[in-house]
Amino acid sequence: MYNNNSSSTPSSSSSSSSEAGDMKSALFSPGEPLRQPRTTPPVSDGGAESRSPIPSGHNSSSAADALVKNSKLSAAAPEFVPGNYASFQDDVYSDGSEDYYPETSLADFVQDFVSHLNSSPGSFESEIDYITDMLNSCVTTEEILQELVELIYVQSTSIPNFAYTGARLCNHLSYHIRLSPVSGNFRQLLLQRCQNQFEQREQAVRGDPETQKRFHYYVLFLGELYLNLEIKSRKDTPGRANVLLGALKELLNTLFSHPDDPNLMCAVKLLKLSGSILDDTWKEKGQSDMDEIIKKIEDVLLDVKCSRDVKQMLLKLVELQSSNWGRVHTANVSSDATPDNDPNYFMNEPTFYTADGTPFTAADPEYSDKYQEILDREDYFPDAYEENGNDFFCGDEDEMDPEIEEAFERFCMESDARGKK
Known part of the structure; x- marks a missing residue:
């Protein structure tokens, strides 16, 4: 009995050491890449069957068929959307709710979609209809409409670089917000809000740096609003809100009347943004308002001790206006174009x-x-x-490398052999 046990002990230890060695080699030695198991994992201790969607004993082909059968992808889908793409609508319905507004305030909703448009301005066209539908379901009273106008105005005049998208948003909502109470529709209430700020321009332009900063955001937003807000005339042809034209001139006069660096920089940005349109509109009306503004800039350059960078900006602006805002008008008839009368005469020359x-x-x-x-x-x-015509210098054949020459001859022989088959 003792002998049997003693004889079995070494074999047991050797077997254990062999297994340990195998495990060590498996862990530290590179082997063949793992493959998917052909069967499902073994049944658990409780005897319950595996919940794997692939039945036991199925091969990889059956697994692929099952995946295809259960897939939600479709070759007939109108567009492909990456799995990690999240639109504003996905964010709204991420909790599975069917109605967003009762779960949050109008202010939160406006802040959410403004933040989304600010971070992804390219999604404006794809998201604006959904945003408008949600707002129409929310804006049911005159007070809520006024709150909406104030919220969008504040966002458009406080977020850097959002003035353009904010103006586009205002133009769209002015046509698609259905509620129109006696006090005014969306566009009328928005213009009234802008008028209230316009009347406080003298106090704002002389205020503390933070007040000046908000005023400058307002000026640039009003410039974008003039360029993007469309108002249909009696002939149903959309045009710009001319009521803003006089306001922009007065704002420029206010900025140049207090010629510190921030105010002058704001005036330059506004003129670079809308100067060509303002100039054209004033000329069509037979007015010389732009000439008056350029005269104010020249007076600032002569009398005001502004910083060197701002002075350079003003000089560049005067040069830009004198060159018709950088626009080049071609000759009326192409056959009459000459190098003397058409700056684009040599444009297409090599x-x-x-x-x-x-x-x-x-x-x-x-x-x-x-x-x-x-x-x-x-x-x-x-x-x-x-x-x-390709630039390819052909060297002397005698200078060809022997190995290259041999490979080339072999290639030619193989090509001939394939051609004869």
């Missing part, structure tokens, strides 16, 4: 390069000499260009 890499076109006064120099240079290397 660009050449001299030997030292200097670019030149047909508009260059020394075009003929430089182009002849290129022709002369090509004459020195008649074989340097292929017939298709």
